[in-house]
Amino acid sequence: MKLTIHELLDAMWQDYLTLTPDAQPIHQLFDKLNQGNVINDHIALRTFNLKKLSLEKVAQPFVDAGYQPMDEYHFPAKKLFARYYKHPDDTLPKVFISELKVEELPEDCQTIINSLVDQVNEESVNQQSFCCSGRPWTVTLEQYKTLAAESEYASWLAAHGFRANHFTVSINHLKAPADINGVNQLLLDNGYELNTSGGLVKGSPEVFLEQSSTMAKEVNVSFNDGELTIPGCFYEFAMRYPMPDGQLYQGFVAASADKIFESTDVKS
Numbered sequence: 001m002k003l004t005i006h007e008l009l010d011a012m013w014q015d016y017l018t019l020t021p022d023a024q025p026i027h028q029l030f031d032k033l034n035q036g037n038v039i040n041d042h043i044a045l046r047t048f049n050l051k052k053l054s055l056e057k058v059a060q061p062f063v064d065a066g067y068q069p070m071d072e073y074h075f076p077a078k079k080l081f082a083r084y085y086k087h088p089d090d091t092l093p094k095v096f097i098s099e100l101k102v103e104e105l106p107e108d109c110q111t112i113i114n115s116l117v118d119q120v121n122e123e124s125v126n127q128q129s130f131c132c133s134g135r136p137w138t139v140t141l142e143q144y145k146t147l148a149a150e151s152e153y154a155s156w157l158a159a160h161g162f163r164a165n166h167f168t169v170s171i172n173h174l175k176a177p178a179d180i181n182g183v184n185q186l187l188l189d190n191g192y193e194l195n196t197s198g199g200l201v202k203g204s205p206e207v208f209l210e211q212s213s214t215m216a217k218e219v220n221v222s223f224n225d226g227e228l229t230i231p232g233c234f235y236e237f238a239m240r241y242p243m244p245d246g247q248l249y250q251g252f253v254a255a256s257a258d259k260i261f262e263s264t265d266v267k268s
Contacts, residue, residue, distance in 0.1 A: 003128055005065040005092065012043060015132040016164045019232035021217045022192060023167065026235050029190060030169060039173035041238045042084070042094035043164045045131055046157050049081065049099040050117050052125060058162070059085055061128045062095050070094075073254045078153060078261060079104040084252060093168070096252060098261075100153055109150050112143045116158060135161030140224045152265045159221050159230055165264060166213065168236040172248070180210045180239045187214065195234070195263045202256035208249030210239040211256050216264045234263040 003011065017023055030038045047058045059069070067085040074081055075098075082098035102113050119137040124130060139158050148155035156165070169183075177183045184200050193215045194200055203210045216231035240248050 005062075005087075008061060008065070008128060008131075009040075009043070009093070011129055012132040012164050013167065015134070016167060016233055019160065019163065019219055020235065021219070021232070022214055023233070023235050026187070026192065026214070027169075029186070030174065033176045034174050037173060037175070039091075039170040040093040041168040041170035041172075041236075041240075042096050043168070044096040044098070044166050044236075045162070046153065046165055047097065047099045047162070048102050048113055048117060048157065050102055050114070052117055052120060052122055055081070055083060055097050055099040057125055058131055059083075059095070059097055060126075061131060062087075064128075067092075067095060071251045073252060073257060075254065075258050075261070078258065079151065080153065080261075082252075082257070086250060094250065096257075098153075100151065100157070105150055105154065109147055109154060112147060113154065113158070116143075130162055132163050133161070134163060135159070137161070138224050141226050141228060144223060144228070144230075148266065153261065155266075156231070156264050159223075159228075160232070164233065166234050166236045166260075168238050171210075171237055171239040180212055180237060183237045184212050195260065197262045198256070198259035202259050203253050205241045207253045207256075208241040208243055209251075209253050209256065210241075211253075211260060212237050213260055213263045215267075231264045231266060236260060236263075 047053050062085050067087045070084050070086050072083045079101045080098050085095045116137040144155050147158050195213045195215050201210050213236040214234045216234040218229045219232035220229050243249050
């Protein structure tokens with residue numbers, strides 16, 4: 001049975017909660033201060049740039065639901081390409097999808113990733129809920145650690161598979177706190193760890209977007225040959241500003257997104 005876009009987004013949220021211990025209490029914290037008016041700005045998904053699992057394949061259920069491709073972004077140091085999708089209905093969150101350029105990784109990492117992707121049933125990728133179906137392959141601790149030494153993004157995706165790595169509270173829709181500094185202070189006062197890479201606040205009113213995020217809490221993950229506690233998913237917060245034409249900026253800022261990716265990094 002085909003899901004409505006609202007049902008798909010809800011399924012993504014429920015799956016996300018299983019890997020984000022902080023998300024529900026943080027959502028409730030903002031819920032209480034805003035009488036339930038907590039709006040999701042965007043969701044982010046990760047994939048590999050191999051044909052079977054390309055960004056376009058992951059985006060298909062959203063395109064089918066009326067989402068349209070918008071701006072593209074490049075992250076050379078992290079070997080990533082990304083695009084975001086927007087729905088004509090502004091009440092629906094934007095969807096930011098990134099893909100790892102597998103061919104730019106060392107050969108041993110390419111071999112591992114290709115062996116993982118070979119396990120994926122092509123038909124399952126075409127399922128509407130593939131984007132929140134979890135890990136479609138088996139992976140060993142050694143494979144995970146080999147990928148982690150080269151790319152935090154690759155190892156996270158190998159361990160967790162396909163699911164939202166973050167949801168995002170729209171600060172523009174909050175009554176309280178009214179700005180990103182207030183949001184960050186509220187989170188810090190409640191004991192949440194925030195991503196400090198590039199500063200607590202990434203971006204500025206001058207680039208029309210400010211972002212901050214929690215650091216992903218560790219969750220227990222099963223591998224073929226054992227278990228390991230590694231970062232799960234995180235929660236983001238975004239404040240958008242009007243452009244010279246008066247319209248609220250809808251895109252993303254590559255330099256800021258680059259730092260947000262690090263919210264799932266393993267702490268050294």
